[in-house]
Amino acid sequence: MSVLVDANTRLLVQGITGKSGSFHASACKEYGTQVVAGVTPARGGEKFEKTVPIFDTVSEAVAATKANASMIFVPPEFAADAILEAADAGIQLIVAITEGIPVMDMMRVRHALSEHSCVLIGPNCPGIITPGACKIGIMPGYIHRPGNVGVVSRSGTLTYEAVWQITSQGLGQSTCIGVGGDPIHGLTLQKAVEYLHADPDTKAIVMIGEIGGSEEEEAAEYIQSRVKKPVISFVAGATAPPGKRMGHAGAIISGGQGTAQAKIEALKKAGVHVAETLGDIGQEVVKALGK
Amino acid sequence: MNIHEYQARDLLAAAGVPVPRGAVARSPEEAESIARSLPCNSFVVKAQVHAGGRGKGHFQDGYKSGVHLVKTPHQVRDVASRMIGNTLITHQTGPEGKPVHAVLVGESTDIARELYLAIVLDRSSGCPVIVASQQGGVEIEAVAEKSPEAILREVIHPGLGLQPYQARKVSIFLGFPSTGLRAPCRLLHAAYRLFIEKDCSQVEINPLAVTKGGDVVALDAKLGFDDNALFRHKEIQELQDPSQEDPRDLAAAEHHLNYIGLEGNIGCMVNGAGLAMATLDLIQAAGGKPANFLDVGGGASEEMITAAFRLLQGDPAVKAILVNIFGGILKCDILAQGMVAACRTAPPRVPIIVRLQGTNVEAGRKILKESGLPLLPAEGLMEAADKAVAAAAGKKGK
Numbered sequence: 001m002s003v004l005v006d007a008n009t010r011l012l013v014q015g016i017t018g019k020s021g022s023f024h025a026s027a028c029k030e031y032g033t034q035v036v037a038g039v040t041p042a043r044g045g046e047k048f049e050k051t052v053p054i055f056d057t058v059s060e061a062v063a064a065t066k067a068n069a070s071m072i073f074v075p076p077e078f079a080a081d082a083i084l085e086a087a088d089a090g091i092q093l094i095v096a097i098t099e100g101i102p103v104m105d106m107m108r109v110r111h112a113l114s115e116h117s118c119v120l121i122g123p124n125c126p127g128i129i130t131p132g133a134c135k136i137g138i139m140p141g142y143i144h145r146p147g148n149v150g151v152v153s154r155s156g157t158l159t160y161e162a163v164w165q166i167t168s169q170g171l172g173q174s175t176c177i178g179v180g181g182d183p184i185h186g187l188t189l190q191k192a193v194e195y196l197h198a199d200p201d202t203k204a205i206v207m208i209g210e211i212g213g214s215e216e217e218e219a220a221e222y223i224q225s226r227v228k229k230p231v232i233s234f235v236a237g238a239t240a241p242p243g244k245r246m247g248h249a250g251a252i253i254s255g256g257q258g259t260a261q262a263k264i265e266a267l268k269k270a271g272v273h274v275a276e277t278l279g280d281i282g283q284e285v286v287k288a289l290g291k
Numbered sequence: 292m293n294i295h296e297y298q299a300r301d302l303l304a305a306a307g308v309p310v311p312r313g314a315v316a317r318s319p320e321e322a323e324s325i326a327r328s329l330p331c332n333s334f335v336v337k338a339q340v341h342a343g344g345r346g347k348g349h350f351q352d353g354y355k356s357g358v359h360l361v362k363t364p365h366q367v368r369d370v371a372s373r374m375i376g377n378t379l380i381t382h383q384t385g386p387e388g389k390p391v392h393a394v395l396v397g398e399s400t401d402i403a404r405e406l407y408l409a410i411v412l413d414r415s416s417g418c419p420v421i422v423a424s425q426q427g428g429v430e431i432e433a434v435a436e437k438s439p440e441a442i443l444r445e446v447i448h449p450g451l452g453l454q455p456y457q458a459r460k461v462s463i464f465l466g467f468p469s470t471g472l473r474a475p476c477r478l479l480h481a482a483y484r485l486f487i488e489k490d491c492s493q494v495e496i497n498p499l500a501v502t503k504g505g506d507v508v509a510l511d512a513k514l515g516f517d518d519n520a521l522f523r524h525k526e527i528q529e530l531q532d533p534s535q536e537d538p539r540d541l542a543a544a545e546h547h548l549n550y551i552g553l554e555g556n557i558g559c560m561v562n563g564a565g566l567a568m569a570t571l572d573l574i575q576a577a578g579g580k581p582a583n584f585l586d587v588g589g590g591a592s593e594e595m596i597t598a599a600f601r602l603l604q605g606d607p608a609v610k611a612i613l614v615n616i617f618g619g620i621l622k623c624d625i626l627a628q629g630m631v632a633a634c635r636t637a638p639p640r641v642p643i644i645v646r647l648q649g650t651n652v653e654a655g656r657k658i659l660k661e662s663g664l665p666l667l668p669a670e671g672l673m674e675a676a677d678k679a680v681a682a683a684a685g686k687k688g689k
Contacts, residue, residue, distance in 0.1 A: 100525075108450065110417040111417070155568075164648065178407055218415070238575075277672065
């Protein structure tokens with residue numbers, strides 16, 4: 001068992017002929033993901049790496065290959081359109097890697113998606129991986145190991161740090177999800193925690209947050225009332241100055257809202273094990289699992 | 292991206308939001324002639340800097356306040372001559388202040404009531420939201436803390452846009468009589484249109500004034516723009532004023548580095564925004580102060596790493612540099628090669644602590660070790676921070 005993706009996931013890649021798109025499509029394929037199609041308008045009929053058929057539209061790709069997940073590398077100015085196209089073609093899981101999509105575009109996309117049953121992960125995210133089964137995204141595959149710790153995070157490199165610490169402790173991951181660093185995105189921390197909580201193979205959940213917004217607080221409320229599994233957390237940006245965007249468009253303290261302190265407090269109140277510093281996540285997981 | 296008040300005023304006026312008469316002046320003479328062209332007998336002169344708190348601020352030479360109210364065009368000229376070329380220090384500028392190259396000269400308004408109006412993004416609903424209050428002219432955060440019931444938040448459907456009933460609701464909340472809703476409603480629609488059309492991150496009108504004559508005007512406004520959408524707004528990009536930015540930030544932007552200047556003495560170079568933020572936290576947990584936030588990104592080239600190094604080394608405040616890299620897509624050996632190349636072209640001026648982890652880490656550490664460069668390796672995160680703090684304080688690492 002795992003969350004959202006497994007060995008049966010059939011992936012198509014939007015923007016497969018671009019520099020990042022082709023590099024990562026290749027890496028996912030190498031990891032063992034079933035990459036069944038690519039989409040680049042006006043490149044239909046070609047083949048990616050001599051094996052993967054390329055289509056002009058997502059709906060053609062879905063009809064021909066039964067793809068059920070899409071990974072998007074389309075440049076920011078066209079990415080909103082690409083997400084909508086995937087949703088319209090019936091893709092159930094859309095993973096938008098693209099960084100730099102205008103907020104206004106994402107606002108409209110999020111509303112349009114409320115009429116679809118699909119799940120959007122990202123944008124501006126590392127993607128999702130079920131170790132040993134399916135990798136959709138830009139994370140380095142080899143740091144992961146199949147196991148029972150679910151990971152969800154707003155930051156790419158912090159996910160890798162956490163995963164590496166878990167792997168180094170001799171443990172492994174069920175599924176790791178990066179929800180992305182933009183202020184408006186699809187899957188939320190809370191929803192990801194819900195999925196991981198419902199997964200029988202996930203024994204503990206690591207949730208990595210950062211300053212800005214209130215998703216950590218919302219997840220904390222859910223954890224307090226519903227989650228029976230141990231939850232370990234870390235929040236980045238405790239010392240970030242207010243009013244500055246810390247790299248991620250969504251990582252900003254504005255009007256005293258979205259501070260790390262408030263998030264840590266809410267998480268502690270919900271019974272979450274909060275790692276004091278980044279280096280402590282692995283040990284906190286071991287402690288929480290009682291091993 | 293931020294712009295000046297006079298630029299915000301021009302954008303609002305063009306969108307159909309009433310603003311007081313006036314114009315921007317870049318010399319005392321120009322300020323005087325603008326004042327002479329205004330049909331009024333009281334003027335406001337406002338220093339143009341990218342910072343709030345101007346009224347309570349002071350200039351480098353001791354001259355008080357960045358906002359003056361005067362009676363004659365001659366006095367306008369005097370005030371402008373004290374402000375232009377001077378540096379204004381407010382609670383938002385930091386002790387170094389911001390240079391003043393222009394002043395906004397306007398008619399002074401007879402204010403009956405000061406209101407607050409803003410359109411911002413509501414992250415949890417993913418919608419624009421209008422924030423309104425009858426308590427204008429003060430910081431909205433203070434109102435929110437003391438009397439949250441005095442603030443209305445009206446969420447707008449991004450597909451439908453601002454509906455007339457919503458504009459009426461906000462106007463009535465702002466205390467306009469039901470027979471006088473036309474002007475505020477028209478203003479709300481104009482401000483909302485501006486917010487959408489220019490991809491704003493915020494449109495904040497504070498105060499929104501009701502004059503003794505019953506007009507509604509935007510007395511002061513702050514506009515923010517979504518950096519991700521600037522590619523489709525050349526006209527907004529052109530409003531950028533480099534004199535208001537930290538020179539380190541400008542140098543970083545030139546090399547597409549994600550950089551924020553801070554006030555400490557430990558320079559940081561990290562890959563990934565989250566890890567960069569967590570690195571600042573680590574430094575402070577170890578008792579030090581970071582000089583900057585710097586995310587070189589997942590796919591940094593040798594060239595970018597060289598530029599990043601130059602930037603950190605060129606900052607006189609930097610006493611030690613902490614390099615914290617988790618090699619994923621960016622492999623550690625490639626990064627090590629980049630660092631060695633950078634150190635050859637710009638020899639290290641301060642101790643450099645390097646913590647590498649991830650893809651090809653052994654090869655990376657080997658390259659650094661064999662380079663003969665004075666780099667201090669660290670394996671653990673806390674260990675790296677401790678070493679950086681000790682080095683910045685002039686002590687040998689553990």
